[in-house]
Every structure is written in structure tokens, then in C-alpha cells.
Amino acid sequence: MTTSDTLDERYGRVRTPRQTWTRAIVIAVAAVIIGGFAWITVASTLDDVQAEGTAYTIDDSGVTVSFQISIPAGRSVACALEAQDEEHGVVGFRVVEIPAADQHTRAFRETIPTVAPATTGLVNSCWVT
The missing domain is CATH 2.60.40 (Immunoglobulin-like)
Structure with missing residues (x-):
């Protein structure tokens, strides 16, 4: 058991599956938004005159x-x-x-x-x- 696990157990901090899913969804949405902005930037310069x-x-x-x-x-x-x-x-x-x-x-x-x-x-x- 690591120090982090020992401290979590001692102070009652437990990650629930809901927290894990929420964090994963937030990261996925952020990645999609950043990817969308990157694509818009690249696409707008393809026809630059x-x-x-x-x-x-x-x-x-x-x-x-x-x-x-x-x-x-x-x-x-x-x-x-x-x-x-x-x-x-x-x-x-x-x-x-x-x-x-x-x-x-x-x-x-x-x-x-x-x-x-x-x-x-x-x-x-x-x-x-």
C-alpha cells in the first residue's frame, strides 16, 4: 500500500466510480473542444490568399x-x-x-x-x- 492509499484510508477519502466517470467525461469534452479549435484554425488558413x-x-x-x-x-x-x-x-x-x-x-x-x-x-x- 502506498502512502497516498494509506492517507486516503486514514482520512476517509475514497474515489467513487461517479467521480472517475465525471473526470473522464470532462477530459474528453475538453479534448474535443481543443481539437475543434485546432481544426478551425488549420482549415481557415488552407485557403489563405x-x-x-x-x-x-x-x-x-x-x-x-x-x-x-x-x-x-x-x-x-x-x-x-x-x-x-x-x-x-x-x-x-x-x-x-x-x-x-x-x-x-x-x-x-x-x-x-x-x-x-x-x-x-x-x-x-x-x-x-
């Missing part, structure tokens, strides 16, 4: 935006491109669909037609289609 505008040029008819995207290989993506004026008003907008490819990171150059003089061009957002 990162876009970065690298340059833009402005002419009378529009803005040409150069940008780079990092996407999961084999997934198609759509990106919303914007041309803005000096007060950050949108003067041109275009959605570009990019087909799937084996490369993780790719660079593109697209022209956005404008309805007024623009001062900048940028990538608003990208998403997996």
Missing part, C-alpha cells in the same frame, strides 16, 4: 497595376483591383480572375479603366474561387 501591390503606372485611359499573389497551388483566385483619385475615391474598378496553377507565388500586371483622373492603383482584396 495574400496579395501585394508592387507598382502602378498612370495614363489618360487608366491605371496599370502590378501585383504579386501567394495562393495555394492548384486553386483559382479572383482579385478586386481599384484605381483611386487624390481624395481616395474609387474612379476605376476591375475584378480579375486568375486560373489555377502549380506555382505558389505569381506576379501579374493588369490595366484598370478609369472614369476620372487617378492618382493610385491597388489590389483591394483577393479570394479563392
